[in-house]
Amino acid sequence: QQQVKQSPQSLIVQKGGISIINCAYENTAFDYFPWYQQFPGKGPALLIAIRPDVSEKKEGRFTISFNKSAKQFSLHIMDSQPGDSATYFCAASVNQGGKLIFGQGTELSVKP
């Protein structure tokens, strides 16, 4: 019940296209859902995060869509660029303790 399931495992998108990564969870106590971007050999960097009281949040080319009833959330990267090629992780946490449960990761490759 503590798991966060992420798909796809890998994704290839053409430059300018939309990249979509999906995550699903079971624990309804989760109340914070961040997305992280990680380049090889680097630590994860926080991209964008959402709380369950909103259905969508947009920051630049990155949008989180949140479906509370389905217990799913997704990251959309608009106008994908080669520089977006990285591994993306969704995560979730419960207020108490604050520790993050990470999805399995998606390796995104944006082709020029």
Place this chain on the structure above:
Amino acid sequence: GAVVSQHPSWVICKSGTSVKIECRSLDFQATTMFWYRQFPKQSLMLMATSNEGSKATYEQGVEKDKFLINHASLTLSTLTVTSAHPEDSSFYICSRTGQGIREQFFGPGTRLTVL
């Protein structure tokens, strides 16, 4: 700019030796820090939660006597891998949060290779 630093960025040691990794919060007095381990092509796995001035809380399956965590100040947490073995070779990453803050910011990671 970076809000969390780690030192060293990479370390190679012999089997049976101990290695200490430092994690510093650069911009915030972090009451809570987290330590993660990441194997190649895998996700981040939480090892322990480090609380300033108290004992760390370890996740199930993590040996607390092998992975010693000290959080002696609000800006520094250390992870010591004792009697390291080749299977401990991994990417170790720390993160910080703060009271009332949900966002976690991660350090750049430390690559440990045990020969």
